[in-house]
Amino acid sequence: MSEPFLDTLDEQSPAPAEIAKPVASLHEGLLVALRDFIVEGNLEDGARVPERALCERFNISRTPLREALKVLAAEGLIELLPNRGARVRELSSADLRELFDVMGGLEALAGRLACERITEVEFAEIERIHHEMYRFYLRRDMHGYFHCNQAIHQLIVAAAGNATLSATYAGLAGRIRRVRYSANLAKDRDRLGEAMREHEAILDALRRRAGSELSDILFLHLRNKLKAAQAPALAAGA
Amino acid sequence: MSEPFLDTLDEQSPAPAEIAKPVASLHEGLLVALRDFIVEGNLEDGARVPERALCERFNISRTPLREALKVLAAEGLIELLPNRGARVRELSSADLRELFDVMGGLEALAGRLACERITEVEFAEIERIHHEMYRFYLRRDMHGYFHCNQAIHQLIVAAAGNATLSATYAGLAGRIRRVRYSANLAKDRDRLGEAMREHEAILDALRRRAGSELSDILFLHLRNKLKAAQAPALAAGA
DNA sequence: GCTGATCATTTTGCATTCATTTTTTGGAAG
């Protein structure tokens, strides 16, 4: 068998992006579909994005497709080379570091804001999932563990109650989601225990509504996650 | 005379956005031009964006213009109503709060990263501008003061050495730049002194490379800035 | 046999065109 978990990193971002829009449009559909198509890895890293083929794939003409490509390029998912079409953007390890740091900064912010406004009900839900994650951890059930981990981070961002933050965060997460390496994380048992302890600290700070402290913990948590992800260099699934 | 300084808020963001792109494209030009056109306030808040007029204004056909509009909508500068065209997005006070908080989070991150990698030369430059700002403060020269203030924040973000952060930050700053209220800030002398003291603390923390501390200070600095900006509600220039 | 140039094919970028939808305008009824 191949790698145990070719899941994407244990990051959140359920919906691709979406800056608050009053009503849904028709073109929106294509944008979402195309973004998913790329994020889900249907195109190779650095591969050129075939306009014509995608037009047939989505049953549309080139005009709306090209509009969507422009948007995805602005999001950083692809890059547009003048007169040479679109290419799936490759993430260098430096890009990855940058993305993790910014996501760490945004999670730090989310934690701080969450401390200001989180309700007991919301906290209880996070705590519940945390305990569930702990059980997965004890059983070494990586799939369940990652799922809970993702849910917790997602709930913290949501608890911040800031749509702009959520949208910004989701946009960056989408760019990372193409990168696959959880096999890496799964193999490093020490990191797993460490991550579990960090999550304990996160929950504790959140319980005490210690915003500034939680902020630090979350940023460092992301830093450690990055380190673990790119450390052994056994990375890159497939 | 009207307000003393109908400048935009003392925020940075020199170049509109730009996610790292290998080479410049032709379409890029239109996008930048159109973004500036809107950011500079050539269109009323909430006004519909006249496609035809802009086509003539920029001497292009509707196709590239519409592509640019889609991108600007994704950035959050305008909103696209299905079958009803584009409108300049209005910022509610809640939107403004969200934007300030996220920018505060990003500045907090910038400060943290800057502490890790800033050079003595870069720090000296920031310190120099800080002292220049102090002289403007003593003379109550608001224009010079704001200019220095903006430069300092900009240099901290730059010192973070994270292009993704810079681009994200610039994008949000662009959305705020349409809002004008420095008249507000200028009138509140107490806030000015307070801001000056906060900047002292920022410089001090940066000097000591106290990342986590600087992070807190910067976030709260932005919070206070928002409070001052929307407190007296004499806001909204013109 | 390999490198480099010329030409055909494909692809990109933009303008134009077409079908729908929305907005405006004019008028009739109450």
Add this chain to the structure above:
DNA sequence: CTTCCAAAAAATGAATGCAAAATGATCAGC
């Protein structure tokens, strides 16, 4: 005079067409 409806006008969303650029394929030259 106001309100409602209908038709004209305009604008939007998407498809097609066309010029320019790039890709590749073939062929000449070394």
